[in-house]
Amino acid sequence: MSSNLPTICITGGEPTGIAPDIILKALQQNFNAHIVVLSSKKVLEERAKALNIKTNIIQHSAEDARSPHKAGEIHLLALEHEHAVIPGKLDKQHSPYVLKTLELAAEGCLTGQFDAIVTPPVHKGVLCETGIHFSGHTEFFQQKCNSEQVVMMLATEGLKVALATTHLPLKDVSSAITKESLTQVIEALNKDLKTRFGHQRPRILVCGLNPHAGEDGHLGMEEIETIIPVLDTLKKQGMDLVGPLPADTLFSPKNLENCDCVLAMYHDQGLPVLKYKGFGNAVNITLGLPIIRTSVDHGTALELAGTGDANEGSLIIAINHAIEMANNAKKFPK
Incomplete structure (x- = not known):
């Protein structure tokens, strides 16, 4: 155990796409960081059952940040979301929940609760259907962090x-x-x-x-x-x-x-x-922010949601890059 371990936040992503799948699959391995998932417990439990993935969902506490991630565990900061999730079927009623995970992740990084954010894919189109213009994670975090220029x-x-x-x-x-x-x-x-x-x-x-x-x-x-x-x-x-x-x-x-x-x-x-x-x-990495943010390089892949065929490789790489960048931030302060 080490209190110097970075704490990495993973947002829940689009619940009807492969985001829950790749989170569950990626966290079946160890990481030398503490991992916190911002998601609905119900969404993760239902998808784990559909994929036949055994996972131990633990309510996150500050004490947990001292320990590295253990395979098969999910330390969860749970958000309530009771609207039914049908894999592969977009529904704008999920959009407020998706945006809330992003807002809490940004706030957590800005206040020092998290050292980095990792984002699974969201669906820009269905988010925009709520009347909120959403052009991408990059622009969202730029606005939340009041950053003049991001890359x-x-x-x-x-x-x-x-x-x-x-x-x-x-x-x-x-x-x-x-x-x-x-x-x-x-x-x-x-x-x-x-x-x-x-x-x-x-x-x-x-x-x-x-x-x-x-x-x-x-x-x-x-x-x-x-x-x-x-x-x-x-x-x-x-x-x-x-x-x-x-x-x-x-x-x-x-x-x-x-x-x-x-x-x-x-x-x-x-x-x-x-x-x-x-x-x-x-x-995918957003530079120019006062926080660290990495993401997968693919979209929601609605047709693969709940099938077990989604590849979690990009999410694993995004987590590892976030860990590396968080550690480097301590070695090479701005």
Whole structure:
């Protein structure tokens, strides 16, 4: 037992999807951290019965935080949710419960009750049906933490990809990339690669926005007018930045050999490569927050809910990354 163990909070996710399945399956192994699940006891018990998973659900107490997670146990901070959950069938009546788990997780991290949050998938569409605009976990935690700039980063073995913009229509990307916003993104990325991953001087490869990185202005002016001036300024401050590089050749083994992270300009520029390389074995990380948050790299997979076929691999990786980042936060304080 160690009182220095990080406490990791796992939110309940979309109850009609695979979130309960992968929580139950992932926690069938030991972790060198204390794990707390924010969920409905009824939801977990019903899904455990459907999957024939034996688990010992324990009401969480402060004393529990001294002990590492034991396989087959779930330390639960229970939320009441009596509305019937039918695996695979979305229902907006679950949305207030889902949002409450996220709110309590954020509050717990901000007050020091938890050292990190791990989020299984939620369904953006059904959350929005309640009249609350929900564009993603990243933006939700940004608002809850009053953070000016956050960075979405996905990581798998041998590759980290961060995004200069997140969930935007493609037509809005160019106008969203300003000198100010790009500077803030790179500063947040560089800082958290140091403090949460232990890179003393992170080497970041930066994608151009346009084909061939604009080809000297013939295919677009964003590189010349925005990206290059920002990179030049930050290089003078000591950052190790390379680019802007054409995205179609940046992801070659030679380029990635000595790279700590790639910064892509928009969602579908960088993430298809990352997910091709490591889908199911990748983790989504939000940087630039005063708290640590990791997530799975997949969606709710409604068709797999309750079948036993959901793969818990990404959740296990997300938990392990959260533990590593929480430990690094103690070694490399901001």
